[in-house]
Amino acid sequence: MTNYVDVIKERLDPYRLRHSLCVADCAKKLASNYGCDAEKAYIAGILHDVMKNTPPDEQLEFLRCVGVELTEVEKSNPKLYHAISGAYYVRNVLNIDDGDIFNAVRYHTTGRANMSLLERVIFIADFISDDRDYPDIEVIRKAAWESLEKAMMIGLDFTIKEIVGRRQTLHPDSINLYNELILEEKK
Ligand SMILES: [Fe+2]
Ligand SMILES: [Fe+2]
Structure with missing residues (x-):
């Protein structure tokens, strides 16, 4: 089996490499806790930011090569590129x-x-890995072991407020997740 740690060692800076290893570790633990495939969670954690250090122009070029067209909202926010290009890197x-x-x-x-x-x-x-440090991280860390949905709501709330505060575009997928979580909460 390919050693995916070697793949990210080639592609990521030391900060992002450490983050990816921490996310993989945390994903494995969460997966075991919630009855998800721990090995898959580890691999996805290792690779989730595989394109994060790749220049935006190169990511756009890669996406063109694999035939992916971005929406206007996606084009407007280079921070979103790496999740999309990363998924195609993993697959293609x-x-x-x-x-x-x-x-x-x-x-x-x-x-x-x-x-x-x-x-x-x-x-x-990605929110609660050991390398992360921001105000209130312990609140979301604690929630993550009680309910994934509760932790997702806190994380998403944080992300949406940050994006709106910066007057950036908010991806429809995030809005759809937000609405779903709110509707579930009200049930
Ligand atoms: Fe990321
Ligand atoms: Fe990440």
């Missing part, structure tokens, strides 16, 4: 033929409605 370059791993990488930044368990695990692991 590393030849990992697994739709769930593809989607876990693809939606790790925006989230989306109807996320699979693996997608949720990676989304949360």
